[in-house]
Amino acid sequence: MAGNTKGVLFRLTTFGESHGLALGGVIDGCPPGLQLDGDFIQKELNRRKATGFPWETERKEKDEVEFLSGVLKGKTTGTPIGFLIRNKDTKPEDYSALKSIYRPSHADYSYKKKYGLRDHRGGGRASARETSIRVVAGAIAKLYLKRTGIDIMGWVYRIGDLQMKQDEKIPDPESISSSPLNCPSHDLSKRMISLLEKVKAEGDSVGGAIRAVISGVPAGLGEPVFDKLEADLAKAMLSIGGARGFEIGSGFEGSNMKGSYYNDAFVKNGEKVRTLTNHDGGIQGGISNGMNIAFNVAFKPAATIGKKQKTINLEEQPVEFSGKGRHDICYVPRAVVVVENMSALVLMDHLLRNRAMH
């Protein structure tokens, strides 16, 4: 269990490094008969790609998926789905200078300590490029979930110190996709762009946060006591490179509240049981209650910056360096689809796990 497999029944195993030949994945446990909509999968991948905005890396990858197995005449067969994304635009020479140093807040030092060696080219396995494979698998999960009525939507609610007001209203999808930063408030979006330009000019980087809402979830998903639904969501989110925090429902703010205010009262609403508020974020006792599942994820600033920084080299002597390779000023907008699709993997897995019980 070296950590490259996710899920119990809908299982994704991934491999590949930033500057190796290819990244790839195997999905084991996808139910048979699912129509694999290639356009949708490619669109999801495109949402993750850098597309020329000034705050994005200049590395240009087409991110074309090649499906190798588990699909016949466009439908899943129930056997494992193997797939590849070839690396095309690699410049390993950009990284030769990094071979001999441990970059601050990167994974260079910890990988070296763990494995005794490391692939220094573009972060190797620790590169965010690895998330492209998660996006493909999550897109397939989304296709299945959609059929059962489950929908997942994420957006940027903060970049640096610019933050949207949090309310329970779910934004219009169009307002998200039409923002280059995946932020539904277009006013804020503009100010965020100015911020990013300024940060870029300074040779710096900046973090941010993403909010996601999962709607249409039936009551009953989640496996107490250790595999509570929010626990698996938290793990999935914190497994994304750069993620530093997770909160569900009212989260950290809810810990300030009194029970009489916080508690979500049940009411009958037509045919459906619902709660008047949703401070619990749609999960109670680790099991979905049929309300929207809503959570936030915090991301640290990109570790690579243009500014000069101090660090040590492999001989553990002090050195100075500044980031030269292609990198993002702020990767948070590109992480929205990763957050969504990691959620899809978790939901899909719990849907199958719950089904086995009945």
Next chain:
Amino acid sequence: MAGNTKGVLFRLTTFGESHGLALGGVIDGCPPGLQLDGDFIQKELNRRKATGFPWETERKEKDEVEFLSGVLKGKTTGTPIGFLIRNKDTKPEDYSALKSIYRPSHADYSYKKKYGLRDHRGGGRASARETSIRVVAGAIAKLYLKRTGIDIMGWVYRIGDLQMKQDEKIPDPESISSSPLNCPSHDLSKRMISLLEKVKAEGDSVGGAIRAVISGVPAGLGEPVFDKLEADLAKAMLSIGGARGFEIGSGFEGSNMKGSYYNDAFVKNGEKVRTLTNHDGGIQGGISNGMNIAFNVAFKPAATIGKKQKTINLEEQPVEFSGKGRHDICYVPRAVVVVENMSALVLMDHLLRNRAMH
């Protein structure tokens, strides 16, 4: 994989309900030859027990562990350690009124929807009483970790809106254990007690938050990409009843920072490599870097309150009710040892997983 087992190599499986005959656990994968210090284990359990403070439940359980296997002459044998805690002070009749309603922000409704039936007596499996088993297993992990130099310490840093200033200083252990609320700031502790008394008088409840620091962790623990160390910590924390948020290092606040400020510069300090700051919270790329691992966990207010609340009954008709059973006004101080010992389970598991690689 119905969710009652935790860990890959150091595995805890738990069972038991709040008002059943007993709760219990099985630890599989504990290395042989570990001296099981019964006093220490009991002390850890005592830290979780209600001990007569006015904000605590009146249920009094001795929480005595009976070890049934895996131990010979006080030492672990490498075979599974089975153990029990009998429930003694049960009052199932207190809960008969609850049989027919779904309490707000409890697990009543979601359990019913998942399983088709539920044990209504004291929350059944969803009761926080289940965490006593986690404390026993975590205490055993702590005994092992201590031998390798790893130490874990948690404390309450917020109750309601009363919050300690966050800094990197680790409090004196004595300052924590001498506070009835496990809060190292005794000034704040006093104000928190006043708050709790007020909340109790109102028939209400209140949440809070816990900070934990793990010291002495060698570089190299954690299994990218899905089983990153912070991902497994997040999952462990969110699996505790009532937990609603997790952040590591600078967490949500760090997402406001710029890279030049956030990045943790490596320096050589005598023989040891360390970082000047620790915004990453001791984990980079999912792997420990040898610095302290520091994180926060947010807890929602206790769901049971004395105040009258609206909800629905099993026939989904509106009803009013108020909590009568024995319950905590604020369970956060009692959760400190749970946070610590869940961390111990995670660290222990990753210690063994990492060892297998080399």
Next chain:
Amino acid sequence: MAGNTKGVLFRLTTFGESHGLALGGVIDGCPPGLQLDGDFIQKELNRRKATGFPWETERKEKDEVEFLSGVLKGKTTGTPIGFLIRNKDTKPEDYSALKSIYRPSHADYSYKKKYGLRDHRGGGRASARETSIRVVAGAIAKLYLKRTGIDIMGWVYRIGDLQMKQDEKIPDPESISSSPLNCPSHDLSKRMISLLEKVKAEGDSVGGAIRAVISGVPAGLGEPVFDKLEADLAKAMLSIGGARGFEIGSGFEGSNMKGSYYNDAFVKNGEKVRTLTNHDGGIQGGISNGMNIAFNVAFKPAATIGKKQKTINLEEQPVEFSGKGRHDICYVPRAVVVVENMSALVLMDHLLRNRAMH
């Protein structure tokens, strides 16, 4: 993953030693709403018990199960089922002589080498007494399987060199249970008893073999390529102490056959598809095909014998010794229910795994 948990979705974790306080188990993943028929479970346990036959151990254990959780008003709740069997008739002093030697063909030496220490009392964890827990869990699986029409029946077809003719006819259950050796051929049964008396008089032991047939299995169970149904059955059988061989369908003999003779031709039989022969034993490509699943398991002779044997002591010096503790001359008749109930665990697990897919 220290090996004391079995199953993916219907999971049994066991603990306990032969001369410890108790043995026990936790079943996680049992569907809710199953009526736990205590009489049936006890009857299954009784089938495993020594009941005074001269070829059986003199140790007398009542094997009473105490269910601690996961059951409410006689029905499973979907939460983990914890249960215990206390050891009552222990005589650890019988084994003090064994403390210092490695008995031939026992687990003494290999346990010592693995764990650095061992529980010498009655074989500790390696004792066949451990299988009582498997019988309880398997009995619960049987109760569930029975509702879906799946039935499992095993019998002794060989003791020493006395062997029943193998044919495809399934014996009458009554013919099995009325034989003290669980052998449906009563003629052979008598000759086997004479053999056992002779072997006992010689201070020796003898092995044997068991055949099991699972009927009513729907087509579709089994998870290629590694978790083929016969692969999981083989593992389950070889995990029983003393098991040395497994063959499904025509097994070793089938490897002599030509394809034209061996191949099982499909025919339509009324509404049902079946095969004219069943050399494949009901499993093709790792997946059940709806025919009876039939297999054999070989068991070595009991390792403890009265005759004097040579071996070495803990100092690795040669010694002589002869078995004194209470032991079976032939444990194979008592293993029939273990074979059946381990099969039940495998079938149950695959039933749930298959269900998740659809």
Next chain:
Amino acid sequence: MAGNTKGVLFRLTTFGESHGLALGGVIDGCPPGLQLDGDFIQKELNRRKATGFPWETERKEKDEVEFLSGVLKGKTTGTPIGFLIRNKDTKPEDYSALKSIYRPSHADYSYKKKYGLRDHRGGGRASARETSIRVVAGAIAKLYLKRTGIDIMGWVYRIGDLQMKQDEKIPDPESISSSPLNCPSHDLSKRMISLLEKVKAEGDSVGGAIRAVISGVPAGLGEPVFDKLEADLAKAMLSIGGARGFEIGSGFEGSNMKGSYYNDAFVKNGEKVRTLTNHDGGIQGGISNGMNIAFNVAFKPAATIGKKQKTINLEEQPVEFSGKGRHDICYVPRAVVVVENMSALVLMDHLLRNRAMH
């Protein structure tokens, strides 16, 4: 857990169908720093390939492996090793006739029943071609095991009714590799070839059996009670297509023996503890004891034969057909390397699992 992953710590996940674009695998948990000897891996693959013998399929595949990740400068990095074998010599049109029928003793019917659809081209996922990926992964495990002194050797000991005498002598490796049937007795090898020619002329097929010996295994590998070493070997063997039986040590024959004859007496032999006989096959109580691990695997005759057979079509009406595609008369000689390399996967996994404990 849909069955396409093997192992706990050294984990192989495979994908791919006989007539799809490619087969592939991901090894997760390979220790870093292992020199990947490409020549050795290719040689192992060549041992599985059909190479023009008249009893082999006429399909010619180069079986060239492309390593995509986890390797830097020829050494493993500790990150997952992804690899591919492209299918080149596919003739899906050969199988169009099979689209509408269920072939006897193939996986056609059971796959259809499980998944609702199937890939009829060359057996799809159920094809023996899938084992090429196991050979690659097992070859990597062998490279690692070799460094620790563990060696695995298999050979054909039976084809049809022609069988070698079983003794404890391990054959000379050269005598195996120089036989076109991997049978160390060259006299028998010749008679086997005559048999195969005759069987081919008849349009029939024939089964056989393989013996394997693992030497150099340290005492201590294996995880009782469910993951006993022989249990995991049995599962690995029965997961190979066509395998129908497994026996370890004296196996089925040992079940005829008396304890006084069977028991393996310990002796000190120079510095090393060994046993005088090895009826237990090197494993006691589920844990290796340092002696050679020896076992047999039985294989059924190839299901595809030229002779006319009766079966049913998808409409479940009776039809006749005869095998036309390219197929083996006897695949057992080609399965020797699969048996060896599946053993390597099991040993490697247990080596790492055992290491974690200490």
